């Protein structure tokens with residue numbers, strides 16, 4: 084085993100579909116190809132959107148494809164104390180502040196835009212705290228994505244002060260992910276490209292919480308018939324597991340890996356060799372410091 088640790092972190096809002104398997108397979112291949120560990124984290128921080136039982140259905144789907152974690156999975160819904168500790172740290176350091184604005188108020192100030200205008204940075208003007216936000220001023224965030232290449236974002240002008248704890252009391256995805264990735268010792272985050280634009284916010288939180296910075300690799304999305312990311316909304320069906328090896332070969336195909344083996348074990352070992360040899364990854368990694 085090396086220090087390399089990867090993870091797959093599904094939100095259990097529905098069973099895995101063809102798109103989510105691509106990210107799961109890529110993260111598994113990357114961890115195995117580096118002699119590392121592969122972990123699973125159930126991102127059920129948004130409890131009301133997660134129907135009961137879907138988490139175990141996802142674990143079963145992964146197991147049917149031979150994708151077994153190297154340690155028992157963890158559930159974000161059980162980790163609130165860790166998120167509270169991180170928020171307290173950011174509050175003490177003056178980076179997190181209480182926001183008393185309603186969505187309507189933010190839109191009104193902002194001409195309907197999504198970037199929070201920073202209204203409560205300097206005080207609540209007598210209103211109660213609804214949500215906690217992070218001040219987004221700071222250096223431009225730059226990183227080398229292992230699949231997408233060089234990336235950068237200026238948080239205050241492109242994203243704005245973002246939420247750490249929501250008005251409904253739920254923890255925001257950004258904070259939970261950063262705390263958990265550090266707590267689980269994740270060195271390599273491999274996930275779908277739809278999450279790439281979260282990376283600068285997460286890297287900023289890592290800086291402010293003095294946590295290690297993982298490497299990132301964002302995999303190409305699988306598109307639905309409407310040309311948008313495959314999702315439950317545009318008809319993504321649960322994975323067809325009548326022939327898991329064929330389902331795995333299809334997922335590998337989206338990563339540019341052409342596999343031909345017939346059994347699950349053979350597909351996975353063929354996939355490992357192909358991941359190692361992936362021209363796309365080599366080309367990017369040769370010119371990138373981690």
Ligand SMILES: [Zn+2]
Pocket residue numbers: 181182183184201202203204
């Ligand atoms: Zn506010």
